[in-house]
Amino acid sequence: MSSSNPSRPSRRRAIQCMAFGGLGTLFMLSGGVLTPLDLARAQAGTRPGAGQPLFLQISDTHIGFNKDANPDVAATLAQTIALVNAMPETPALAIHTGDITHLSKPDEFDRASQLLSGLRVPELHTVPGEHDVTDGSGAEYFRRFGRASDNRGYYSFDHAGVHFVALVNVMHFKPNGLGSFGDDQLAWLAQDLNGRTSSTPIVVFSHMPMWTIYEPWGWGTGDAPQALALLRRFGSVTVLNGHIHQIVSKVEGNVTFHTARSTAFPQPTAGNGPGPVPLTVPRAQLAKMLGVTTVEFSGAPAASALHDATLA
Numbered sequence: 001m002s003s004s005n006p007s008r009p010s011r012r013r014a015i016q017c018m019a020f021g022g023l024g025t026l027f028m029l030s031g032g033v034l035t036p037l038d039l040a041r042a043q044a045g046t047r048p049g050a051g052q053p054l055f056l057q058i059s060d061t062h063i064g065f066n067k068d069a070n071p072d073v074a075a076t077l078a079q080t081i082a083l084v085n086a087m088p089e090t091p092a093l094a095i096h097t098g099d100i101t102h103l104s105k106p107d108e109f110d111r112a113s114q115l116l117s118g119l120r121v122p123e124l125h126t127v128p129g130e131h132d133v134t135d136g137s138g139a140e141y142f143r144r145f146g147r148a149s150d151n152r153g154y155y156s157f158d159h160a161g162v163h164f165v166a167l168v169n170v171m172h173f174k175p176n177g178l179g180s181f182g183d184d185q186l187a188w189l190a191q192d193l194n195g196r197t198s199s200t201p202i203v204v205f206s207h208m209p210m211w212t213i214y215e216p217w218g219w220g221t222g223d224a225p226q227a228l229a230l231l232r233r234f235g236s237v238t239v240l241n242g243h244i245h246q247i248v249s250k251v252e253g254n255v256t257f258h259t260a261r262s263t264a265f266p267q268p269t270a271g272n273g274p275g276p277v278p279l280t281v282p283r284a285q286l287a288k289m290l291g292v293t294t295v296e297f298s299g300a301p302a303a304s305a306l307h308d309a310t311l312a
Helices: 011-021 039-043 073-085 106-116 139-145 183-193 224-231 283-289
Strands: 025-030 033-037 054-058 093-096 124-126 155-159 162-166 202-205 237-241 248-252 255-259 291-298 303-310
Touching: 073 106, 106 139, 124 162, 162 183, 183 224, 202 224
Parallel strands: 054 093, 093 124, 162 202, 202 237, 237 255
Antiparallel strands: 025 033, 025 054, 155 162, 248 255, 291 303
């Protein structure tokens, strides 16, 4: 049903705005460096470095959520998937950085699996978010997504010369508490990286940020410094996270940190509002609260400059 008032977009238009605002992030490998790439530009077939490995990050789909911030999260995920599938070049793989579901219910995982199976990519790799393990053990998550990790959650794989490492920092989650990896996982990480040359590009992905963005809201991982110490000898390290439903990026030496938007709903910026809760805005303002990231390229290998813009 459409609205006759132009200041109040239709529900369909609101869903479209949310989908575009929550699009996954694409990454291109060029000269051993992973560079974020605007999805709209890639979809139009205008990205530089065509033929270079390309992959997609999506996060925080929260299937099962149905409150005012977005009463139809399945629709916004489906819209995002449709846009990815319409790209002229298929991403080599997709990474989901957690909170696939909202309450870890079997029917939520069933619906999420059904939707994600429509993503036309050769490989889908996942890590759990805290909303995927609300039962404590993560039984429903591991039943569907645990094979790659032997039901541990953390694992690694190689693709096109890049070493990907999936880490889990939500198994002992406490509200507004920092995430943690634990000694066993850190020991595994040291062993996994041992013997790899420092020129190997590394991509690490986990749900909660691997640097402390805002400790009062638990936006960080307490033992991340130990993990990062193992990674700093590598010339190119990209760390991908979700959890905070917004883009925050920084570069420290050879390590690039990037958190992704949610496909479900926005959250307040750090320290603004009552806490890290779904942010409900008037529909007329929705486009102003969501946005896209564009990247300008120059040089060879391509160097990037990121620009964030709202939808209105």
